[in-house]
Amino acid sequence: MPIEFVVAAIVALGASALLVVRIERLGARFSFSEAALGLLTALAANAPEITSAVTALTRGQRNIGVGVILGSNVFNLAALLGLGAVVAGRIDLHRRVVVLGGAVAIWVALAGTASVTQVLSPAWSLIIALVLFAPFVAVSALPTVIADTREATGLRLWVRQALREEEQELRAAIHPTPGNWRDGAIAFVALVLVVIASIVMEHGATNLGDRFGWSRIVIGAVLLAGVTSLPNAVAAIYLSTRGRGAAAFSEALNSNNLNVLAGLLIPAIFLGVGHPGHSTLVTDWFYVGLTMVTLTMALLRRGLTRASGAVVIAGYVAFVVTIAH
Numbered sequence: 001m002p003i004e005f006v007v008a009a010i011v012a013l014g015a016s017a018l019l020v021v022r023i024e025r026l027g028a029r030f031s032f033s034e035a036a037l038g039l040l041t042a043l044a045a046n047a048p049e050i051t052s053a054v055t056a057l058t059r060g061q062r063n064i065g066v067g068v069i070l071g072s073n074v075f076n077l078a079a080l081l082g083l084g085a086v087v088a089g090r091i092d093l094h095r096r097v098v099v100l101g102g103a104v105a106i107w108v109a110l111a112g113t114a115s116v117t118q119v120l121s122p123a124w125s126l127i128i129a130l131v132l133f134a135p136f137v138a139v140s141a142l143p144t145v146i147a148d149t150r151e152a153t154g155l156r157l158w159v160r161q162a163l164r165e166e167e168q169e170l171r172a173a174i175h176p177t178p179g180n181w182r183d184g185a186i187a188f189v190a191l192v193l194v195v196i197a198s199i200v201m202e203h204g205a206t207n208l209g210d211r212f213g214w215s216r217i218v219i220g221a222v223l224l225a226g227v228t229s230l231p232n233a234v235a236a237i238y239l240s241t242r243g244r245g246a247a248a249f250s251e252a253l254n255s256n257n258l259n260v261l262a263g264l265l266i267p268a269i270f271l272g273v274g275h276p277g278h279s280t281l282v283t284d285w286f287y288v289g290l291t292m293v294t295l296t297m298a299l300l301r302r303g304l305t306r307a308s309g310a311v312v313i314a315g316y317v318a319f320v321v322t323i324a325h
Contacts, residue, residue, distance in 0.1 A: 005204030009227050012048045012197035015190045019044045022187035025179025039137060042254040043262070046072075047191065048228035050263035051198035052205075056220065057267050061206065062274030066116060067220025069263040070283040072229045073109075073256040074221070077290050078316030079233035080252035085309030093249055093303040100136075102295040105253040107132040109288045112260040115268060116276055116284050122268035129265060133257060201227065215323075217279035222320055249298070256291070279323045286319040 023044045049072045056065035085091045111129035114120040120128070201224065209219035264273070276284075293315065297308040304312075 002204045002208055004200055005208060008197040008200035008204060012194055012201060012228065013230055015193035015197065016045055016047050019047060019187055019190040019194060022179060022183040022190065025177055025183045026187065029178040029180065029183075039140070039254050039258070042251055043258050044187075044191075045251075046255055046258050046263070047194040048198045048201070049225065049259060051195050052202045052224050052228055053220075053263040054267045054271075055199045055202040056206075057271040057273075059202075061202075061216060061220075062272070063216035063277060063280055064202070064206065064220035064224070065267070065271075066264065066273055066276070066280055067217045067283060068224045068228065069259045070112075070116070070280070070287050071221025071225030072263075073259055073287045074283065074290060074316055074319050075225050075229045076233070076252050076255050076259075077287075077294050078313050079229065080248060080255070081294055081304055082309040082312030082316065083233070084248050085304035086306050086313065089306055091248060091298075091304040091309075093298055095299060095302060097249065098295060098298045101250060101253045102299070104132050104136045105257060105291055106288075106295070108257045108260050109291050112264055113284055113288055115265055116273060116280065118273075118276070122265050122273065126261065126265040126269065129261060133261065198228070215279060217277065217283065217323055221279075221283045221323060256287075282323055283319070286315070286322070290315045290319070 020041050023040050027040050049068050053065045053068040056062070056068060081091065108129045111120075111125045114128070115122045115125035205219050205224050208214075209216070209223070214223075290312065294304070294308075294312050297311065298304050301308060
């Protein structure tokens with residue numbers, strides 16, 4: 001394996017971990033809600049895969065770019081939720097949290113599919129994705145709205161209760177020390193390192209794939225997707241073992257949502273996604289299908305059991321075997 005790929009992967013993982021910590025502190029400094037803080041940290045942790053995907057799309061390696069995002073999302077389900085449930089024994093979840101977060105996740109996944117399959121343009125797919133995602137983020141970012149349920153009724157009351165349940169769980173899991181200007185400076189340096197390392201990783205992975213005759217989709221959806229998603233996986237397993245199921249669940253779904261929006265749809269507006277090959281479509285089907293299977297099990301069992309986690313992991317293994325042939 002090329003030494004530059006290994007070094008770049010280590011730098012990207014370390015810098016992204018540092019970036020997450022500093023972003024959390026800055027969020028605490030400006031009194032962001034726990035849900036908004038979770039979104040920011042998910043975006044920071046996603047920096048390696050988003051940068052790798054954009055780099056590949058810029059170089060015309062569209063199968064790699066799309067593969068990184070879709071493959072990362074399949075990996076996230078297996079590593080963040082599947083492995084987290086297996087290690088912890090069980091991830092307990094409120095049904096309202098599953099329904100609300102799951103509805104947004106499926107909506108964004110289908111919007112991404114519409115772009116990948118060229119049913120809709122990337123611009124229209126982005127607009128459709130934001131129809132549900134933008135209000136979800138806006139409401140999640142307002143602690144006063146979440147806390148106030150006195151005058152709410154019907155659907156509004158249900159949504160606020162779901163957000164409050166998630167907020168209570170996240171508050172116990174995310175409690176960073178308020179930051180200052182030094183954290184902002186360190187976050188900026190860490191982001192620059194992530195971008196540079198991710199560009200080097202994409203080049204290294206492409207060269208490695210060419211040396212061994214791997215397809216572009218395998219390079220993106222398996223190799224780069226797995227390496228760049230490790231920071232999220234470690235964080236989610238840590239949260240699951242501490243009984244913070246909603247936090248791990250939120251991180252997994254929000255990471256996937258942000259990957260589609262920032263790593264696929266927005267760059268595709270300017271760079272395009274190209275004509276999808278069979279393996280790209282298969283990767284997308286696994287992403288959407290495994291998302292639905294995971295959410296269904298979580299809803300029926302009020303969380304994910306060890307057996308449920310094993311099913312999700314088996315789905316990822318089936319995905320890797322399928323596109324590797």
